[in-house]
Amino acid sequence: MATDTLHRRGLMFILSSPSGAGKTTIARRLLAEDGEIAMSVSATTRPMRPGEVDGKDYHFVSQTEFDRMVEDNGFYEWAHVFGHSYGTPKAQIRAGLKDGQDYLFDIDWQGTQQLHQKAQADVVRVFILPPSLEELHRRLIGRGTDSAEVIAARMARAQAEISHWDGYDYVVVNDDVETCFGKVREILDAERMRRTRQTGLIDFVRELTRG
Numbered sequence: 001m002a003t004d005t006l007h008r009r010g011l012m013f014i015l016s017s018p019s020g021a022g023k024t025t026i027a028r029r030l031l032a033e034d035g036e037i038a039m040s041v042s043a044t045t046r047p048m049r050p051g052e053v054d055g056k057d058y059h060f061v062s063q064t065e066f067d068r069m070v071e072d073n074g075f076y077e078w079a080h081v082f083g084h085s086y087g088t089p090k091a092q093i094r095a096g097l098k099d100g101q102d103y104l105f106d107i108d109w110q111g112t113q114q115l116h117q118k119a120q121a122d123v124v125r126v127f128i129l130p131p132s133l134e135e136l137h138r139r140l141i142g143r144g145t146d147s148a149e150v151i152a153a154r155m156a157r158a159q160a161e162i163s164h165w166d167g168y169d170y171v172v173v174n175d176d177v178e179t180c181f182g183k184v185r186e187i188l189d190a191e192r193m194r195r196t197r198q199t200g201l202i203d204f205v206r207e208l209t210r211g
């Protein structure tokens with residue numbers, strides 16, 4: 001049986017949430033445990049946090065460099081978030097998708113809307129909710145990476161971010177991290193089998209049903 005015809009296009013798997021709900025935690029786990037998905041590394045003008053690596057967590061760039069990339073049409077999408085600029089560079093992703101490479105995006109609702117408008121058929125949108133605002137605050141403090149001022153600004157934006165939940169295909173509450181990760185994994189596995197993504201299926205079925 002010619003199962004080599006069962007190739008498919010890659011998908012764009014988006015994780016969004018209010019800051020601190022845990023999407024980076026889930027994303028890192030997916031990258032570590034799923035051999036078939038690669039991170040879309042965003043460019044940002046925000047300062048690097050302790051432990052972050054340039055080129056792995058983000059491409060850390062100046063505002064001038066970022067503005068030049070915008071002018072050169074170098075982003076799939078970009079947005080201002082918490083006073084800094086963030087964007088998804090086009091390079092690499094386009095060709096990868098065609099070759100069946102899946103990409104993971106940790107981006108906000110504005111970027112999600114833009115990607116969905118541009119590449120609806122390739123996009124899967126997952127929104128992560130915290131179990132409560134109190135727990136969200138505890139997580140931002142517990143992460144130990146942001147000043148009290150930055151944490152206050154992120155908490156002040158949390159409800160506005162949550163109001164965009166209905167722009168997503170799936171919503172998962174991150175109470176217990178294992179449970180949340182398991183659900184996100186199931187979504188990814190199911191979306192990979194979506195009929196419309198399996199571009200070689202028609203030839204495979206034709207062969208199976210040949211008289």
Ligand SMILES: Nc1ncnc2c1ncn2[C@@H]1O[C@H](COP(=O)(O)OP(=O)(O)OP(=O)(O)O)[C@@H](O)[C@H]1O
Binds near residue numbers: 142
């Ligand atoms: N289910 C969970 N229970 C308890 N703590 C968690 C859980 N999930 C994540 N955390 C912790 O909460 C903190 C925030 O998580 P994380 O950095 O993944 O959030 P984020 O949504 O990516 O935030 P940002 O948008 O600011 O990057 C981290 O210290 C992380 O270890």
Ligand SMILES: Nc1nc2c(ncn2[C@@H]2O[C@H](COP(=O)(O)O)[C@@H](O)[C@H]2O)c(=O)[nH]1
Binds near residue numbers: 018042079087111
């Ligand atoms: N629209 C985009 N949003 C992005 C991108 N990269 C990250 N983000 C979002 O920004 C906030 C803050 O992130 P942090 O790392 O500074 O805590 C968070 O909601 C990210 O999802 C991007 O390329 N485009």
